[in-house]
Amino acid sequence: MGRIVVLAGLWCIIAVPLSLPSSGVAPALVDWVNRGFGLLNIPTDANLFTGAMLGSIGSALVVRKRAALWFVAVGFQGGWLLAALAVTVLRTAEVGAVPKVLLDTPVEVVLFAIETVVAVVLLWVFWRVRGAFTARVAPRALRRSVLALLVGIAISAGIGIVLSELAPGSLHDRFVRAEWAIRTAFGLGADPDIELIRGTGDPWVATAIGAMSTAALVYAGWVFLRSSRLTDFVDTDDEIAVRTLLADYGENDSLGYFATRRDKAVVFSSDRRAAVTYCVEAGASLASADPIGDEASWPSAIEQWRRVAGHHGWEPAVLSASSRGAEAYRRAGLRVLSIGDEAVIEVSAFDIDAAALRPVKRAAARIERAGYHIDRRTHADLDADDLRSLADAAERWRGDEPERGFSMALGRLGDPADGRCVVVRATDATGDLRAFLSFVPWGRRGLSLDLMRRDPDADNGVIEAMVCSLVDTARHVGIDRISLNFAMFREVFSDSERIGAGPVVRMTASLLTAASRWWQLETLYRSSAKYQPRWEPRFLCFSEPLQLNRALLASGIAEGFIALPGRSSRAMPQPASSPALVAAAAELAQRRPRRVDRRLPPQAESRLSKAAQLSAVGLAPYATSVPWRHPIAEVRERFVHLSDGGVSAWEVTVAGRITALRKMGKACFAVVDDGEASIQLLLASDRLDDAFGDWTRFVDLGDLVVATGPVVFTRTGEMTIAVDRWSMVAKCVTPPDPSAPGDPGRRRPDGGPVGGLVEGLVASAAVTRRLCASLESQEFVRYEVSDAEDWEWTLRSLSALGVPRFYTVLHGDDTQGGHPEGPHAEGRRGERARSRDADARGTNAPGADSQGADSQGADALEVVAAAPYVGTEAIRTIVEEVIVHVADVDLREATWLADGGDIDSGAVGGDIGGPIRTAVDRFDLVVDGQRLATVEAIITDPVEQSGRAESDASVDRLVEVLERGVPPTSTLRISVGALMRAERDDGGSRDERGERELLDERDEGGARSGGQDPL
Known part of the structure; x- marks a missing residue:
């Protein structure tokens, strides 16, 4: 009903120009639209006052204001029934000609009957649904609205008296002119039956008075029906509760901490494990971001928030919800609109x-x-x-x-x-x-x-x-x-930059660019895009399409894009923290986050249940060790000579992940993969007895198992192990992804960040090993040092002792490539120590993105070397030979930048060395914008070195070595991570080769059985 009343109000405004004789619109069209709304007893006079009144009433009905419901019931439907009763009485009594004028055609009689029936039906409906209209008007709204109306009419009458003196019309007495202005302000014209009020003022004066009175009436109606303002802001206890939820569940939403603003209100779920914070603007209860707290309690918190909004007549809206939050609000009945990205x-x-x-x-x-x-x-x-x-x-x-x-x-x-x-x-x-x-x-x-x-x-x-x-x-x-x-x-800005962007996208982007002069839309996009971030979508949620404008208006006011008259541009001052709040915040800062139970899919829940059942029957779902196993590749190589139907004389034991599984009554077939090769298993009920039943009940695709039995060949020529006994090594809870790329028979379920990290470690280890081997072929000798500072001291000490060429590998926080050092070296060394502590606690675990996992660990690896009595020109030649020998990198486009020049155009941001500036001559080998290596001629002058850094223990120790006399020495640094990236850009063949070499070395060095076992 509320939407219909709003549409009626819009029609009243539209009908004003359409009703003019010069509009060219047939009067019949306007009349028939009016009759359509008249069937619902909604007045649709073509004037702005009626349109504004209906718009206000309709909006109040949409937010379920009880006062608006009673107004429509009594004013529209009840008023029509009273008018219908009066017409019926007049027609029955045949008094005057009024009934004949109202009901002079059969169509009007039919419409009259329909409208009467509709009024009765709607009154019955309004009575039945009155419980759903819970929104109350603001406190003292009636008193304020009456006062506003009286003041407005008084102002209208006063101005009318002045105007009537200027343009009296046919009013010749001052008292009569004042009486006429007051009656006109109240909507009453001249009365010919009253001798004192005969005549009228100038028409434009009457129009002006009527317009001012109409404005006063509309304003009074708005004051009466408007929603109440927010007065119950968050208090200390509420904020402590919000901070507690953030401490336990604050990892998901980046905007969670902003829920502690003190110009908001908060409503909690029934179990107080989740909450929604909001403000009130333009009659909308505007929640910000996602609900905070336990996601399982979000629906309850959202329901409580909507209940509070409905009680006050606020329209629910949400600004900047994430994908998960938007889905929760959508399930609660709100609509979702994408507004941008974080x-x-x-x-x-x-x-x-x-x-x-x-x-x-x-x-x-x-x-x-x-x-x-x-x-x-x-x-x-x-x-x-x-x-x-x-x-x-x-x-x-x-x-x-x-x-x-x-x-x-x-x-x-x-x-x-x-x-x-x-x-x-x-x-x-x-x-x-x-x-x-x-x-x-x-x-x-x-x-x-x-x-x-x-x-x-x-x-x-x-x-x-x-x-x-x-x-x-x-x-x-x-x-x-x-x-x-x-x-x-x-998305509009990014899509407009793509090749083939359509004219609509380009035009929209141009409009937004123009709007950026005031609202910085494009500026915020450009300033963030330069960092190559991950874009997280954010959404606006609202209840109904007709309320989208209210949600946008409330969002614009709250964010400061729309300024309201009388409101300061400064942020609303927030109360200072109480001592109890400060103490609680300090305590929560030391609190460990609550472990949040993951929501597992049904298949994973089933696998967990099987793991529990394994334990219940005395079978361990997760083995502590596997005493012995044969590599599957060796099994295949050793028994390839067996003919079809042959059986080996020895049993073998293999372990691996099940990549294929078939159950066929009294027999089961499975394929196990140990990461290098795979082989088929045959499990028969007559060989395994009860163990066969355990297999059929508990084993799934992806499980790690160990199986023992002789090697046989099936009739189709497939090498198979006839299993005599088996056991579970590790129950796979998360099944392999069948859509993952690669050979399904070799696919492993442990990919993602862990798999990417392992592959990266293997690849970086292979590159490092090849670098070391290449340097040793150039007559470099390896020495082990603890960190970069020890390397500075060691290289000068070894140079002073006459060691010809030497190198080492620096790892992790020992390498500080690209970081400026100087007077704050001590603080940076403290950061390194904290980093080591964090690594020990496991807090520096790699992120979920495995794309750069191979170079993430490799970036912390540098192979550094020194060559006394060798100039930088010769050492540069050695570097090129080593890189070409180790990696598939094309150095034809490489550039040596002198004196640490900027890889792009300017200067490099900081020294490559440790906390002390040590080089007097420096060159960077750059390939495709990446620094692969650095060659430096070190400082051997103790006076110059001591003058370059503040004195501390490490500097003093270094100067002591230099004072003994150190020959001119050139050093080289090769970044393993940069080398891997450059190699990957050229094809990546060496990474795969390095991984294969390490696996082969592991096989060659593995344990082998003795005695009669041929493996």
């Missing part, structure tokens, strides 16, 4: 040397050359003065721009409860703050951008330098994901 940097995949990140690298290098210093601190590590300076700078640099952000902004800075927030600061060479980034926690292993501020006079590239610095630090402290800006309409 940029997320995967730390493990971020490679500053990649070709796509050249502009970012150049910008960071430019900032470093300008003498900027970048540091990273948690808010808890900053004192009150530092936080105050950040807040002052943020306000000063914002200027006159409105404060924007709601769903992705915290709205406060320096609060004691936000100690886990991280700030990245950039100061220029004079120590003045030039820019900063503030991030909120995203669970335990992520950060989400809250505030970005930059001095307008700061050098270009300062934001890029801060982001790169943060990503670099994140690798060492267990942060694996960083959420940056939200790019609205990202």
